Amino acid sequence: MEGLQKMFQSCVSGDFIPKVFILCGNFSSKNVTTDLEMDAYRGLSLPLFVWPCTVLTCVADNFTALGDLIVSFPRINHYSHFLFIPGPNDPWSSDLLPRRPIPSTFTQRLSNKIAHAVFGSNPCRIKFMGQEIVVFREDLMAKMVRNLVGVKPDLESADLKKYVRLALNFQYGPVTDSPE
Numbered sequence: 001m002e003g004l005q006k007m008f009q010s011c012v013s014g015d016f017i018p019k020v021f022i023l024c025g026n027f028s029s030k031n032v033t034t035d036l037e038m039d040a041y042r043g044l045s046l047p048l049f050v051w052p053c054t055v056l057t058c059v060a061d062n063f064t065a066l067g068d069l070i071v072s073f074p075r076i077n078h079y080s081h082f083l084f085i086p087g088p089n090d091p092w093s094s095d096l097l098p099r100r101p102i103p104s105t106f107t108q109r110l111s112n113k114i115a116h117a118v119f120g121s122n123p124c125r126i127k128f129m130g131q132e133i134v135v136f137r138e139d140l141m142a143k144m145v146r147n148l149v150g151v152k153p154d155l156e157s158a159d160l161k162k163y164v165r166l167a168l169n170f171q172y173g174p175v176t177d178s179p180e
Contacts, residue, residue, distance in 0.1 A: 001069060008073045017079045020128060024137040025087025027062065027102070059091065059106045067113035081116040085124055087137050098123055 011017055070077050084107070086092070086099050092106075093099045099122040104111070111117050120126070123136035 001065065004066075005069060008069070008076055012073055012075060017075055019079070020081045020083060020126075022083045022085065022135055024085045024135065025093075025102075025122075026089045027059065027084075027087065060109065063107050063110040064113075067110040071113050077113075077115055081118065082114055083124070083126065083135070084117065084119045085135050085137050086122050088139060093122075 070082070084102055086102050088095075088099075090102070092103055101119040101121050104119075107117070107119055120135070122138075123134055125132060125134050127133075
């Protein structure tokens with residue numbers, strides 16, 4: 001929230017109001033439930049009335065706080081559109097693509113405050129200034145490294161870009177670490 005506030009402030013002070021802000025999830029920096037609850041609910045498409053109240057209230061309150069922040073910048077609220085794309089670890093998401101938009105249970109108070117709020121699926125296709133743009137939020141590098149055969153066990157200090165390059169070139173022959 002502090003980073004968004006600084007960005008909005010610099011837009012207003014620089015007299016540059018963007019037409020669109022695209023906000024991609026994950027929309028919570030902390031787990032909204034305990035690890036045990038998340039394990040029970042992860043990957044399942046449960047009705048909202050089955051979820052613990054902490055999930056509903058915490059996420060809805062965070063979206064309300066985001067709405068309050070946007071409303072505090074009237075020019076941005078009036079002229080800009082906000083597109084919200086769910087992330088892979090949001091509590092309502094599943095592992096299947098496309099991911100559904102953020103449920104209105106969480107966003108109703110935000111929608112009432114912001115003039116132009118749109119909640120899209122993941123991936124989402126938009127048309128902007130005559131161009132079609134696809135917005136897709138996924139942690140692809142982590143998935144590629146996770147599924148790579150022959151990765152060194154010490155990934156803490158490894159150069160992940162090197163392993164992604166090796167994964168993409170794996171089909172052309174054996175992978176070696178020595179320069180040719």
